[in-house]
Amino acid sequence: MSGKMAKDFRLFVKNAKQIVLVCKNGEKFLTKDGMQSLAVIENGSVVIGHDGLLKAVGSADSIESQFKGASFEKVLDASGMCVLPGLVDAHTHPVWAGDRVHEFAMKLAGASYMEVHEAGGGIHFTVGHTRSASPEKLLEALQGRLGRMLRAGSTLVECKSGYGLELETELKMLSVIQAARATQPVTISSTYCGAHAVPKGKTMEEATEDILSVQLPALREEVAKGNLQVDNIDVFCEKGVFDVDSTRRILKAGKDMGLNINFHGDELHPMNSGQLGAELGALAISHLEEVTDEGIRAMATAKTAAVLLPTTAYILRLRPPRARDMLDAGVIVALGSDFNPNAYCCSMPMVMHLACVIMHMSMPEALAAVTINAAYSLNRSHTHGSLEPGKQGDLLIINAPRWEHLIYQFGGHQELIRFVIIKGSVVYENESVMDY
């Protein structure tokens, strides 16, 4: 017993110059004009309870009078600073061994992503190293990467398997993700991506059969036993990888197991992924550099989110995805870092900056895309993605008088993010923040 009196609430963040709620009416996603005018409180405060949930957010005066006499475990004075929701990274491949810095040099010299892949590099290179890595080594690497993401403001991160391509290693990767849930603070949405590539020595048909009759049944069993929690199913639907029919069969089987469909489509070639996603009731499709007008319309109607990945287009010098056309059509646009050995980026502030500059998104659109819409793409917008009472108390405090500095200062988030808070606990405190 500490002898200390129990406090009424876990955290009080007071007097922030701005608090960006993102939305305030329980919206599950934002589209079109809704992404342009985010809910912002000038001079506000936030209270988070012992259950880690947001209890109140409002003007500093109203919170002050509402909580008069209440006690708090921690009080942070955010005068001159801005509060934003914890960022959501909707697409990452963070479990792997063996970097690919040598391939970056090849790509800079002109090799395409598929040329490297077909020559046995790319995903195949990472598969070789990941298969032989111990779970301990993979967990250590994953924890380090999640730590970097956290320090850049991400508090909910989607994490894929997909560097095993056979049962044993896919389960090893998912178990490592499961272990990370218990050993570090970032909330994880986990994705089975056994169809990330056709493994060497198998045809696409054989790989599809292996997934349907070996990997998915074993996965179902592990989930039923309570050994694993898996949220989403993913396939790399691409010419030379998994075609539309195989993709459909795998995604359907995953959906039948209760997984959310969230897959890679239309990255290098138009594959009619938008239409396929709409047909299957997919929650999200990532990449979409080559999506067609029809695909865009189908996604808007089906409310299938587009998870756009500006780092990939930037690094591979691809035509960037048509974010403006998707936004104008009313598609729910989200963003992800696509962290993987090809696109080594852990920072959603940098992703937002790239989205604004190379994909012509506005800053409010980019922030909506990494908060409420990214949460929607993971079926988490009831708990994440905005600062509304009842949601998880995840937030960032940045040392700047306007929230847009988080996007404007390219690569400057290390100097800007003062606190990262998850469930009302300070999980990262940066003493060395600079003046903006």
Ligand SMILES: N=CN[C@@H](CCC(=O)O)C(=O)O
């Ligand atoms: N395109 C497919 N998958 C990843 C890349 C994975 C890798 O190259 O290791 C992506 O989303 O960019």
Ligand SMILES: [Zn+2]
């Ligand atoms: Zn990916």
